[in-house]
Amino acid sequence: MDANAAALFGTGLAAAGFGGAGVGIGYTFGKMIEAVARQPEAEATVGKYMWIGFALVEAIALYGLVVAFIILGLRE
């Protein structure tokens, strides 16, 4: 396997981090719906923290994307 192919593999593996982000987004929204179903009056508070959690999960996915782009950029 030459270096180019290895870099492409690495890019794909870095992009596989999106799977984790998918799990995180599903968990965040699912728990939010659960909490609101139990306590509908807490929707405003829970919603705010839900969006923070969502944004952090998204940031993790973007870190994966940045790593993928760095590997693609280092490829000769």
Add this chain to the structure above:
Amino acid sequence: MENPLHHFELHPLIPIHLFGFDLSINQAVVMMWVVVAAVSLFFWTAARTRQLVPTKIQSLAEISVEFLRGLVIENMGERGMRFFPFIVTLFFFILFANLLGLIPGTYTVTSQIMVTALFAIMVYVMSLIVGFTVHGLHFFSILVPPGTPGWLLPLMLPIEVISQLARPVTLSVRLFANMTAGHTVLYVLFGLMLAGGVLIGWLPFVFTVVVYILEVIVAFIQAFIFTILATVYLGDAIKLH
């Protein structure tokens, strides 16, 4: 399937080379003219019949301008109203560029990082100029958040410098990335539909429609966020803590 980023490439329609600069007219330039014409047409139709009982387009323009006015007052105060024309222009240019770019066959100007970066740098440099003219050298205290204990200062200073420098980058990258990603997804899904044929091609087509609706929402939201952050940055420079 060909490279999904292929349709973001620019090809010069009328090559112009002046004084060593490449000033060729390409799709993006033409599209920007179309956007300017569309915004002008929108406001011209809205303002042509200035009635007490507004027409539909007139009330649409009035509502959006009123909304932006609230945004400017909220984030920049009454003194920020002199930037109101700039903010409205920024918002409508980005919004129309996003929306017109969604029509098949056109080009999305905001998917070029040069365009969004120019907007972001313009906003940021403007906020720096405003800050230094209003506050003088005292403006450097924007790097020291209020209530910082003295021993934390050497740590907070680089952090604040980084977050200041990150402002124009985030502003440009957010708009550019959202537009590019959305259009790439649409392209890939549409390509899957064409490749899938009649038997299974309807599934990607349904997703294309869903993503297209999402993209319309994203076009509005990204224009909003760019405008909100522009007012926040300018307001930071005016108010300074």
Add this chain to the structure above:
Amino acid sequence: MAGPQDPFRQGLSFATRIGVEMVVSTVVGAFLGYLLDSWLGTRPWIMVVGVLFGAVAGFRSVYRLANPGDSPEDKNDR
């Protein structure tokens, strides 16, 4: 078009703001460290510190958005 007080639109704008802000802060910190490194010839140490500072700056922007009133920047997201 939803109004400014619509919690869903606020949440969505919030989410799109934070994700990019965190990542870009880190990248900007790393880039500044890289520039300082190639200027001072101390690869890779300032870059490592720059990544740390950038990550902290990103987390700080999240914190500021989550706690309005701490700084004037978040008056719009309440």
